[in-house]
Amino acid sequence: MNFPTGIGTSDADSISLLGQDLAHDLMGKVGFGELAFWLVAGRRPTPGETRVFEAVLVALADHGFTPTAIAARLTLLSAPESVQGALAAGLLGGGSRFLGVTEDAGRFLHDLVEFANGDDCYDSVALEAVREARAEKRLIPGLGHPVHKVEDPRTPVLFAIAREEGVFGPHMALFEAIGRVHPEVLGRRLPLNGAGVCGAALADLGLPVDLLRGFALLARAAGLLGHLAEERRRPIGMDVYLTVDRNATYEP
Numbered sequence: 350m351n352f353p354t355g356i357g358t359s360d361a362d363s364i365s366l367l368g369q370d371l372a373h374d375l376m377g378k379v380g381f382g383e384l385a386f387w388l389v390a391g392r393r394p395t396p397g398e399t400r401v402f403e404a405v406l407v408a409l410a411d412h413g414f415t416p417t418a419i420a421a422r423l424t425l426l427s428a429p430e431s432v433q434g435a436l437a438a439g440l441l442g443g444g445s446r447f448l449g450v451t452e453d454a455g456r457f458l459h460d461l462v463e464f465a466n467g468d469d470c471y472d473s474v475a476l477e478a479v480r481e482a483r484a485e486k487r488l489i490p491g492l493g494h495p496v497h498k499v500e501d502p503r504t505p506v507l508f509a510i511a512r513e514e515g516v517f518g519p520h521m522a523l524f525e526a527i528g529r530v531h532p533e534v535l536g537r538r539l540p541l542n543g544a545g546v547c548g549a550a551l552a553d554l555g556l557p558v559d560l561l562r563g564f565a566l567l568a569r570a571a572g573l574l575g576h577l578a579e580e581r582r583r584p585i586g587m588d589v590y591l592t593v594d595r596n597a598t599y600e601p
Contacts, residue, residue, distance in 0.1 A: 356388065382406055385567065389556060397514030398554055404510050405547045408503045409451065409565050411572025412543075413496075417442040418576045419589060425577055426586035432577060439573040440566055448544065448565035454491035455548030455561040458520040465519055475526035479534045489527060491545015503543030507550055518553030521546070 357366045364371040367387055375384065382403035386394045394402060411418070421439030428434055457478075465474045482489050494501050508525065511517040528541045544565070551561050580586055 355391070385564075386554070386556075389560060390554075394554070397516055400514055401507075401511050401516050401550055402554060404507055405550050405564065406568040406571075408507060408543050408547055409448070409568035411569065411575060417569070418573065421573045421576055422580045422586040423590055425580055426584070426590065435577055436570065436573055439576070440570060448562055448569055450490055450542065450544035451548040451551070451565040452558070452562035453548070454524070454545035455520065455552040456558050457490045458523050458549055459552050459558050461523055462519045465523060471519075471522050471526040472530055475523055476530040476533065479527060479531045483534050489531065491524065491542055491548060492527060492531060493539040494542040497540055497542065500540050501542045501546075504541045504546045507543070507546050511550055511553070516550075516553060520549040520552040524549040 355368065357364070357371075359365065366375060369375050379387075380399070380403070383394055383399045385406075386399065386402050417439040420442050421435045424438040425432070425435035461474055461478055465471050479489060508517070508521065511521055524541060524546060532538045547565070548561055551564055552558060556564070
C-alpha cells in the first residue's frame with residue numbers, strides 16, 4: 350500500500366523533509382520558526398512573516414510562575430526520570446485556559462473578518478461585536494489581563510513589528526479596533542492582552558485557526574523546558590509541595 354506524505358520520508362541514505370534533503374538543505378540553513386511555519390502552511394514564509402511568527406513564539410514562551418509551570422516542576426519532583434511526563438503536565442494544563450486565549454481570539458476575529466471590507470469598517474464591526482458579546486454576557490477573547498491591567502507590554506510591540514513587515518492584516522486591525530471601541534460599551538478600558546494579539550497575528554499569517562492553540566503550546570514548551578532545567582539547578586518543587594500540604598485542611 351502507498352501512503353504519500355509531503356512532510357517527511359526517509360530511506361537508508363537520506364531523510365527528506367518538505368521535499369528537501371534534511372541534512373544538506375535544511376540543517377543550519379533554516380531556523381526552527383521558519384520550519385514550523387513551513388510544515389503547517391505548506392509554503393515557505395517570507396522574511397517578514399518569519400519575523401512576526403517568531404515574535405509570537407517568543408511572546409508566548411513563558412511569563413511567570415504559573416500553575417502550568419508549577420505542575421511541571423511538581424511532576425518532575427515526584428518522577429525525576431520522567432521529563433516527558435513533567436512537560437506533558439504543564440502542556441496539558443496550559444492548553445486549556447492560558448493558551449486557549451490565542452486560539453479563541455483568532456477564531457473570534459476570523460468570524461468577523463468577512464464583515465470588515467475596508468479600513469473604515471473596522472471600528473463599526475468591532476463595536477457591534479462588543480455590543481453583541483455584552484448583551485450575551487460573553488467575554489471578548491484577548492480583552493483584559495489579570496496582571497497587566499493597563500497595557501500588556503507585548504501587544505504594542507507585536508502591532509509595530511507586523512506593520513514594519515507589511516503583514517498587519519484584517520485580524521490585527523479588528524483586534525486593535527476592539528481596543529479602541531470597547532470602553533464605549535463596557536464603560537471602562539481593558540488592555541488587549543498578548544495571547545489575543547498573538548492569535549490575531551497568526552490568523553493574519555494565514556495559519557489554520559484550528560491549530561492556533563498548537564502554536565501556543567509549541568511556544569510554551571520552551572518555557573516549560575526552562576522551568577524544568579531551573580528545577581534541576583535550583584529545586585523549589587519540594588518547598589511548593591510542602592507549603593501546599595501544610596496549609597491543606599483534610600476533611601472526611
